[in-house]
Amino acid sequence: MPVEALSQKEIEDRLAELPGWSLDGDRIARTYRLASHFAATAMVVHIARTQEELDHHSDLTLGYNTVSLTVHTHSAGGALTEKDFELARRVEELAPGHGAS
Numbered sequence: 001m002p003v004e005a006l007s008q009k010e011i012e013d014r015l016a017e018l019p020g021w022s023l024d025g026d027r028i029a030r031t032y033r034l035a036s037h038f039a040a041t042a043m044v045v046h047i048a049r050t051q052e053e054l055d056h057h058s059d060l061t062l063g064y065n066t067v068s069l070t071v072h073t074h075s076a077g078g079a080l081t082e083k084d085f086e087l088a089r090r091v092e093e094l095a096p097g098h099g100a101s
């Protein structure tokens, strides 16, 4: 199913509801900090499972005690779509359970 590129206003409205997320070029991005490398690794696995469920995938980077995501929609030519924000909202929901901030 094709997904529509969001307008600048739609992007700004959605970002306003997602503190911690910001524009990084043509993507939305956030870095989370965790208590340990193991906690960060567990969060990456949880995000990976969510991404498989949504069939939508970020570029996901594991640091020593950080987890970073950037996402845009490949099938929309790299534009931002509702799917990117759906993924961001789902990650925001799972983050507190990992002690991520």
Ligand SMILES: C[C@H](O)[C@H](O)[C@H]1CNC2=NC(N)=NC(=O)C2=N1
Binding pocket: 055, 056, 057, 058, 071, 072, 073, 074, 075, 076
């Ligand atoms: C076939 C499969 O549905 C597509 O390749 C999905 C997988 N994950 C994806 N992730 C992202 N970020 N953009 C896509 O267009 C995309 N497409």
